[in-house]
Amino acid sequence: MSAPVIPIARVGDLSPREFRSRLAGAGVEVRIGPFDVRVRARARGLAMPLHALWRDYPLLSGARVLHAHVEVRDVWRLWPWPRRKVRFIVDGRAPHEDMPAGQALPVLEWGINLVIALRYHCFLMLHAAVLERGGRALLLPAWPGHGKTTLCAALAHRGWRLFSDEFGLLRPGTRELVPLPRPMPLKNASIDVIRRFAPEAFLGPVIPKTRKGTIAHVRAPADSAVRARETATAAWLVFPRWEEGAPLTLEEIPKSEGYMQLATNAFNYEMLGEAGFATARDLVAGTRCFRLVYSDLETAVARLTELADGHDG
């Protein structure tokens, strides 16, 4: 006798109309990786794209303690001239100034990142994209502008499971990376690069003039959202750099160098003190570290996949 399988309700099971009205009312409670979040929203042009981008997130039901209560809403500013703005609110307060109207989607996504990064020090939060293949995790730490999110979105559409394009989460004392699958914000030229590279990728609306330029979000592939509770051990630490016209090179670097770059670039390494040091040290000890320089996405993805599949000689 097998136990009956209770299907998990997901955002996509709600009609767009129902989703919108719940957002505007008591809120929608969703599981985003390890975080249970209640979202309320009254902002023009947000509900439909969010419904599509969050399609595969599990809906939570029943009373529970939540990791965050966030809200985004349109507000009117009258002074010095009347105009609409978007306000992000956490627990009844706005942590930053109002943003231009029409940017509710990135404001919500960045707002959730902000709340996680400022609050949840029960995780070591590395600043890295993370993907999994064959049960092992690849970390792509990088400074902004070096193509981390583009490469991450590309891999996520070529047989790698997306963990996050931004956060490498670990519980201190473990070597298990925890998935936090989110829509990936592509910037400027990267939007068309990914459209050509993965025509099957679902992209949200193109939003111009944000504080990071023109952006469009790629939906996390369904598999990554559905398997968000399956962790993986880090195996590769690759520092990518996109350079126009550069030939592909993947060069192994000393672990000490990988460690320093990873630790100094983390969100809360210093805050965790000794536990942060020990966790990052053990993580790097179990990986091979590389520097990747590339100009062509296709060959870079193929090379990393070869590495993961053990054909790297």
Added chain:
Amino acid sequence: MTAERDLLITALVDPRNLVSWSAPDLDLVLRLLRRARLLGRVAAELDAAGLLGALPLAARDALASALIAAQARARVARWELDRIAYALRDLTDLQVVAMKGCAYLLADLPHARGRMFADVDLLVPESRLREVEARLREHGWQSSELSAYDERYYREWTHELPPLVHTEREVEVDLHHNVLMRTARLHPDPRLLLAAARPVRPLPGFRSFGFLTMAPIDMTLHAMAHLFYGGEMDDALREVADIDALLRHFGATEPGYWEEFWPRALELDLARPAYYGLRYAQRLLATPIPAPVLAASQAGAPAPLMTAAMDRLAPHTLFPAHPDQSARRARFARTLLYVRSHWVKMPPVMLIRHLAYKFYVRHLRTQEH
């Protein structure tokens, strides 16, 4: 008393209560505690009682995270104190008294565990202020560029120098020469505080850096004066919790504490804030206070109408507002108490000038850009 205030009080008086709460109550109280900057303290107590594991995962994550953040701040503060002690190392005859959060930390008081604090506050004799400031500046501390008005405000009117921050770090160091503004209606004599200050007993594994802390009663009175006679009272439940913890801890461990409490409040000209401090600690957090001390403290009471007004207003401003509900009444109470906090800080003419200047800076000057 509203339902969310009851939840907060129950959580603060005995955090072990949390393990038996329903999810919605627990969720709400964690949000309120975070806003009141008391999450770390409750976390420290639950952790010490071995009860973090008995809570739902999301509650455990929030509490453990707040404890980690508070421990990190304490580490940063200890390092700042270490660097200050190094910078002042040849001023061997100088008394430097750590105040508030740093004092609780150095004295290893129970409520220092998990307590979140921002600044390093130090008291030095006024005659040595210039010398100490110069020494810190030589070693890399700087104050941010202030307007001529702000510079004068600090130097001539307040009880502290403009905040100093070391170029390589982010901690604000406030050098005080008294516990209330020069212009305030009450005039505690800082020489009495310095004369009674005590050396910090070194803890195993930590240096005490030669700092002093105020004597137990003075430390308690300073917390009361800070809350009721100088600081802004918004979301200051944490300061009531500090006062409660100091009264409970020293009341139980320090010989002569209660007997000397009220005479010392009179001697330091802090009767009014001491009256409020005792009153609201007892009313809000059920602090046990001996009847003779309460009776004596009536001498510090304001006119009955004023006490009645404070009883109505204080909870609105001390307690954090419900995060999902608008709080118009609380905003009104907060405005009144904001005005009061200035009223007691400076004479009326000065106050009008000061508030007019602040209004100009906040609402008019920024529009020029």
